[in-house]
Structure formats: C-alpha cells, structure tokens
Amino acid sequence: xxxxxxxxxxxxFDGSKIISLGWVDSAIVVLYFIFVLGIGxxxxxxxxxxxxxFMAGRSMTMWIAGLSFVAANLGSLELMGWAAASYQxxxxxxxxxxxxxxxxxxxxxxxxxxxxYISKTHSVPGYLKxxxxxxxxxxxxxxxxxxxxLMSGINMYSxxxxxxxxxxxxxxxSIWVSSITVMLYVVLGGLLSAIxxxxxxxxxxxxxxxxxxxxxxxxxGGWTNMVDRIHQNFxxxxxxxxxxxxxxxxxxxxxxxWTGIVFGLGFCISFAYWTTDFLVVQRVLTxxxxxxxxxxxxxxxxxxxxxxxxxxxxxxLGLAVIPGLVGETQAIATGxxxxxxxxxxxxxxxLGxxxLGLGITALIAGFxxxxxGNVSAFATVWTYDIYxxxxxxxxxxxxxxxxxxxxxxxxxxxxxxxxxxxxxxxxQFASIMDYVQALFSFFVAPLFGTVILGMLWKRATxxxxxxxxxxxxxxxxxxxxxxxxxxxxxKIIALSPYAKDMAENMYRAxxxxxxxxxxxxxxxxxxxxxxENELNGLVRxxxxxxxxGHLKFYQRPVFFASIVFAVFIALNIIFW
Amino acid sequence: MDESKIISIWFIxxxxxSLFGIIIFAANVVDYIAPWSGTVTVLHELxxxxxxxxxxxxxxxxxxxxxxxxxxxxxxx
Numbered sequence: 001x002x003x004x005x006x007x008x009x010x011x012x013f014d015g016s017k018i019i020s021l022g023w024v025d026s027a028i029v030v031l032y033f034i035f036v037l038g039i040g041x042x043x044x045x046x047x048x049x050x051x052x053x054f055m056a057g058r059s060m061t062m063w064i065a066g067l068s069f070v071a072a073n074l075g076s077l078e079l080m081g082w083a084a085a086s087y088q089x090x091x092x093x094x095x096x097x098x099x100x101x102x103x104x105x106x107x108x109x110x111x112x113x114x115x116x117y118i119s120k121t122h123s124v125p126g127y128l129k130x131x132x133x134x135x136x137x138x139x140x141x142x143x144x145x146x147x148x149x150l151m152s153g154i155n156m157y158s159x160x161x162x163x164x165x166x167x168x169x170x171x172x173x174s175i176w177v178s179s180i181t182v183m184l185y186v187v188l189g190g191l192l193s194a195i196x197x198x199x200x201x202x203x204x205x206x207x208x209x210x211x212x213x214x215x216x217x218x219x220x221g222g223w224t225n226m227v228d229r230i231h232q233n234f235x236x237x238x239x240x241x242x243x244x245x246x247x248x249x250x251x252x253x254x255x256x257x258w259t260g261i262v263f264g265l266g267f268c269i270s271f272a273y274w275t276t277d278f279l280v281v282q283r284v285l286t287x288x289x290x291x292x293x294x295x296x297x298x299x300x301x302x303x304x305x306x307x308x309x310x311x312x313x314x315x316x317l318g319l320a321v322i323p324g325l326v327g328e329t330q331a332i333a334t335g336x337x338x339x340x341x342x343x344x345x346x347x348x349x350x351l352g353x354x355x356l357g358l359g360i361t362a363l364i365a366g367f368x369x370x371x372x373g374n375v376s377a378f379a380t381v382w383t384y385d386i387y388x389x390x391x392x393x394x395x396x397x398x399x400x401x402x403x404x405x406x407x408x409x410x411x412x413x414x415x416x417x418x419x420x421x422x423x424x425x426x427x428q429f430a431s432i433m434d435y436v437q438a439l440f441s442f443f444v445a446p447l448f449g450t451v452i453l454g455m456l457w458k459r460a461t462x463x464x465x466x467x468x469x470x471x472x473x474x475x476x477x478x479x480x481x482x483x484x485x486x487x488x489x490x491k492i493i494a495l496s497p498y499a500k501d502m503a504e505n506m507y508r509a510x511x512x513x514x515x516x517x518x519x520x521x522x523x524x525x526x527x528x529x530x531x532e533n534e535l536n537g538l539v540r541x542x543x544x545x546x547x548x549g550h551l552k553f554y555q556r557p558v559f560f561a562s563i564v565f566a567v568f569i570a571l572n573i574i575f576w
Numbered sequence: 577m578d579e580s581k582i583i584s585i586w587f588i589x590x591x592x593x594s595l596f597g598i599i600i601f602a603a604n605v606v607d608y609i610a611p612w613s614g615t616v617t618v619l620h621e622l623x624x625x626x627x628x629x630x631x632x633x634x635x636x637x638x639x640x641x642x643x644x645x646x647x648x649x650x651x652x653x
Contacts, residue, residue, distance in 0.1 A: 022613060024603040028596055035592050039585075046582055064585065196585040203589050207635075211628055215619050352625045353613040354600035 018166050018341060019348040025357025032204070032361045033181060036197050036368065040185025043193045050401045053190035053408050054122060054380045055286050060195060062292035066299030068195040069283040070307075071202035072373030079209060079311055079366050080162055080343050086315025087325060087339035089254045090230075090239025091575060092246075093315065094308045099266040102301050102568045104274035106561045108284070109297035112275050114545050115455050116285060117293040118537045123285075123377075124278040124451065125385040131454040131538050132465030134389065139469060140450075141385035143443045144278055145378055149415050152374035153422025159367040160423070166344045167360065175423050178364065182371045183416040187409050191380070194372040195283060201365035202303075208362025209310040212343075215350040216317035226320045233323040239316070242575045255500035264506025268513045272448035279377045290546055294557040302564050305571065318342040322349070371419070379411040387411075442480070445509035446472025449516035457524075458532060458539045464524030472516025479508045583645045590639025593632050601629025 021029070047053050060068075086093040121127045125144065129137035160174035185193045220226035227240050237253055238245045245251045246258035274280060274297075287293035318325065322345060324336070331338035337345060347359045383404055392398050399407075450469045453460045482489045483504060491497040494507040535542040548556050604625030607613050641647075 022615075024599060024613075027599060031592070031595060031599075035588065039588065043582070196588075199585050200589050200592065203593070207593070207632065211624060215622070215624060218622070219619055349618050350624070352604065352615050352617050352620060353607055354596075354603045355625050355628060358596060358600065 018344045019356060021167060021357060021360065022353055024354045025360065028354060028357030029361055029364065032365065033177075036185055036200070037181060039197055039200070040188040040193045043189030043196065047188070047190045047192055048405075050404045050408070052192060053405045054383065056190070056192040056195050058286055059288045060286040060292070060296075062287060062295035062299055064195060064199055065284050065287045065292060065296035067202050067303065068198040069280055069296055069300040070303050071198035071205070071369045072280055072283055074202065074205060074307065074366055074369065078370075079205070079363060080340070082311045083315040083318070083343040083346075084340045086312040087318045087342045088315075088327075089252075090237070090319070091242055091312065091316060092252060092254050092256075094242060094312050094575070095261050095265060097304060097308050097312070098568060098572060099261060100270045101274060101304050102564065103266065104270040105297045105301035105304065106565060107271065108275045108281070109294045109301075109557060110561055111540075112451075112455060113284060113293045113297065114290060115538060115540070115543070116281065117287070117290050118543065118545075121285070122384045123381050124276055124281055124447075125381055127538075128450065128454070128465070129385070131535075132450070132460075133462040135462070135466040136450060136469050137385060138389075139466070139473075140443075140447060141381050143473075145381050145386060147443065148279065148374045148378045148381075149418045150422050152371055152378075152415070153419040154426055155367065155370060155374075156419055157423035157426045159363075162363070165341075166363075171427070175420060178368060179371065179416050179420055182368050182375060183413060186372055186375050186379075187412045190405075190408070191282070191286065191376045194376040195286060197372060198283075198369045201369040204358075204365045205362045205369075206310065208358040208360075208365070209314075211355060212346050212350055212359070213309055213313040213317065216314060216321065216346065220317060220320045226317060229320040230316065233319060239319055240575075242572060244576055249496045249498040249503070254503070255498055256503040256506070257496065257499075260494070260499075260503045260506045264503075264510045268445050268448070268509045269506060271452075272444040272509065272513070276447045276451050277444065278381060279373045282377050282380060283373075291548075291551075291557065295560065298557055298560045298564060302560075302567075305564065305568060314346050315339075315342055318346060322346075375412055375415050375419070378415045379408045382411045382415075383408045442473050442476040442512075445513040446476065446516035449513045450520060453517060453520050453524075454538070456540050458535055458541050459524055459529050460520060461524040461527045461529055463527045464520040464522075467523045468516045468518075468520025471519040472512045475515045476508055476512035479511060584643040586639050587643035587645055590636045590641075590643060592636070594636030594640060597629050597632030597634075597636050599629075600625055601633060604629055 046057075049057075051057055082093055082096065116124075116127060119127055119130055121130060123141075125137045125141035128140050156175055156179055157171075159178065160169075160171045163169040163174040164171050185197060189196075217223065217226065220229060230239050238251075239253065243258065246256065246261060249255050249257050284293055284296045287296050318339070322342070325331075325339040325342060325345075326334070326336060328338045328340060330336070347356060351359050387407055388399070388404065446469050449472055450465050453468070454465060479489075479493050483493055488497070490499055490504060493511070494504045496503075499507070532542050537543050553559055603613075604623065608623060608626065
C-alpha cells in the first residue's frame, strides 16, 4: 500500500543498525539469488512467442496463477509497513486484508474474470479498448505505465533504506543488485519467469516470517494473555477489536468511521485495486482455462485471508512484549526505537543463526515479487497498448510477433532503469514520493467505475466511458488539492474534522468513483449505444457464458468462493 | 510453449527448501553442541533453529519427491 512508504523512509534518519547477518545467514541469501536467476536462465528457452513472454503461454494452473496473484501484491513494504501499522493502529490494520481484499477478490473470480478471459485481452487497458475504444484505453494505459515504473522506483528506494537501517547495507548495493536480478530473470523468461519466481517467493515469505508469530505467541502465553498484556500496556486505547470501536471517528486509533471502512475501503478502493489494477489481474489472465481463471482469485483470497498471521500478528505481539515503541519524530528525539522498526526488532528478538537469513530472504523475496510484477505488467501494457497502436498508425502495418517480443524485452530493461532513476530522484527530492503516491490513488477508483459499468451495463457508450473516467480522475485530483490548500475541507470530503489521512483517502476514492459512475451514466444516456452483437464477450447481458453444468457442485468456483466468504464472515465476527 | 517439458516449480521449491533446511539445521545443531554464533535470542532454549530447519527439510523433501521430473519421465516411458 503506497501510504506506508513515507513512515518507512523516516527510518533513514535513525542511524542505528538493528541486526547483523552471520555467514550462515549470508549463505541463505546468496543461495536465494542463485535460484531466482537460475529459474530465469532455465526458462529462457521456453519463452519464444509473444504469448509466452507476455502471458506465460496462458498455461498456468489455478494454484500457480492464484499464488502469484497474491505474491505480486505482497511486497517487503507490506510486511514492514503493515506490521508497523498494526503496532500503531492495532488489529484495525487487518481490515486491509479482510474486508479490503476478500470480497473484491471473490467478485473478480466469479463475476469479472469471465469477461477478461473470454475477450482474450492482454491487459485491462486492452479490455477498455474493446469495450470503449481508444480514448479510455489510452488514458488508462499511459497512466498505468507511468505510475507503475515510478512506484517501482519508490518501492526500490524504500527497500534499500530498510536494508540500510536493518542490516547496514549500502543503498546503491541494494538498489542495483536487487533490480538487476529482477531485470535479468524477467528479460530472460518474461512473465513465465516472473510468475514462477513469485510462487517461490511466496513460499519463502511464509516460511521466513511464520516463526516470529509462533515464537511471539509462545512468549506472550497464548492469544488471551497477549490481549491482556496489550490492555495492561495501553489502558487508554482499544487495539484488539475490529469493528466495535468504529461507531465514531474518535473512538479508535485510526480516526475512522465504519462507513469509511465498508464503503470507502471495502467497496471502492478494494474493488478498484483487486479487479482493475493490471499488476495483479495479469497473473490471473495467464490461467490455462476459464475455470482456472475463476478459481485463481478464489485461491488467492483463501491465502490472503491468513496473511495477517505473518504481518499483523507480529505488530500486535510487539504491543504486548515490546511496549514503548514511539512515532518516528519522538524516536529520533529520544534515540529510542520507532514502531516502524517493529518487524526487524521482532526478528532480532527471536531469530538465531540461519533463521535470520531466512527472515531477510523473506523481505527481499517480497520486494522482488512486487518489482517483477510492476516490470512485467509495464512491459505488456507499453508493448500492446501504447507501442503497438502507435506503430500500426505510423508504419501502416502491424509488427511481427518476434518484433513485439523484442520490444517487450527492451521495455523491461528500460522500465528497470527508469525505476532506478526514480529511486535516485526520490533520494534527492523526498517530497516526490508523496505526490506520486497521491497520483496513483487518483486513477484507481474511477477506473473501477468505468470497467464495472462496461462489463455490467450494455448501454454504457464510448463517450460515456471516456468522459466518466476523465471526470472521476479530475475530481479526485481536485479534492486532493482542495484539502492541501484548505485543511478545513477535510470535514466536507471525509465527513468529519476528526478524520485522519487514511479516512480522507477512502472518502476521496468513494466520491471520485461516484462522480465517474454518474458522468458515465449521464453521457451514455445522451449518446448512441453500440449494437448488442458487438458486445458479445464484453458485457454480461450480451454474453452466453460457458456452462458449468458438467461440473459437480463441489468442483464449481462458486462453491469454493462460498466457503472462503463464510470463513471471512466468521473471522470478522470472532474478532468483532 | 510446451509446458509439460518445464521442470515443475514445486520441485525447484522443494530443492531450495531442502538446502535451506540442511544449512539451518546443521548450523543450529553445531551451535547447540559447541556454541559458536554468540547469538542469544528470546526463547533460545526452545532451539527453534533446529526444529524449523528439520521442518524445512521435511517440506522440501516432500515437494522434491512428489514433483520429481525424472519420475514423470519414467512413468511416461
């Protein structure tokens, strides 16, 4: 999540080194690098056509597509950032993993995936082109491509700072070694290499991080004792309830109301990210058939639901066993530790020889899976949605498949170097990060409005899609600028003067989505709709979906989705 | 692309986990018998490195055997 980067950057100003790696730990890290590069070299001979390079041959099983779908989102900043957020906000941070992910992932699998898959599009902008024409597609492709490489650079710089603070590694060493490794294996093996490495990285993230909550729970004396210790350590705050403190902005550490969590996060931001961000959707598009494509997000959701065990629980355990971590400013002033360091502190607390190397490998694996996701998605969108139409227009002919594979490889290299450049730019001008993160949030919510209307409403027109997307994006920028210039506008945007940053983001996303939908509907009703026969495979009411009648009920995606949803509801009730 | 010719990623994962497990297990067994690392962590008496290393070896072995590519070739022949 972009909003977590700034506090991590603040770590730079804390000069201490938290942990030291021994030779056994270093051997683990080196072995990991050898394996990921080896996978790239090995897969090079299997990556020949555009379909291989950009779509992994559309041959992935539902397990591989599902795990890479989650892994591409699970960066090292997620691990560090959300552990810190759970120390700061308590169990409320879990909302980003449950209501902020599960319903949207199930919706993607059951409702939206058939249209992405049947249309045989290479990308989300590619779907927009089929549904709404060049205008909306081009806006979406350019904004996605631009923001993806910038975000990749920002994440790269943030990871380098984490490695410097945690291990004392040189920033340049971290940036160059990790990014060149990612570049090599993506250039060599394309999306296939990125995806298979993501599955490996997902396993390492779990096995490297799982020991911390296990040992933490043993030290705390079980869940109940942990909760008691948190209440003793922080008698004024409630850090252990998910919903019961959300009746008022002032009753919880996040300064948010349940309407913001349910409608802003649970509906708008979550659905926008998980169903239209091509970085994650691309993984599912590689599935070998429609059932695998529908099952992949459901499998992803079932794993996502338990990620709080390795991300949120360490933060909560920190509240119980290492109270006294403070905000970054206070930590710098007093020379103490800040809550942004909670995960490395817990690593240093519990992990001995070799295990520490495994934990650091988990952080590096997280970063690399996220970066490979950015780079491979960027290469696809640039090649198919930006370069190809321009090439066709200028050369008056479509290029060969081999030509586009070559362009894809060069785009990957250039994308990585632009990311590295961004990382150095951010090093010089830290405020750029805040603006880039804000920019990223401007496009996501309106894009969801455009895509969902395109899939579910046959009356939506080309002009409606373009102007709706434009109005939603411009209004989001306008609201952000308004609050920047006049902070009192917060009470209008976020419905309360007590709302904090996260609440503002959620309500802004909600308003921009509503504006996008409103403008799309109005403009569409004023313009001529496309004939229904042109919308086959693109719109729900105009498409006959393949029947699942031949499958037994327990083989159908909806059966698995129901189980995942039931567990999701149960978890929310248990931790209410 | 003929994906049936590609070595399964689960086999590769099994190999890496086995190697990690062997390194972690061996380093911690040696550290238990003749302490060398100088690291004293909370709950170090539980010897997490030894049993987590062993756990990785078991998981790695299961994946390596179950997805062994040579076994697949023999069955096909």
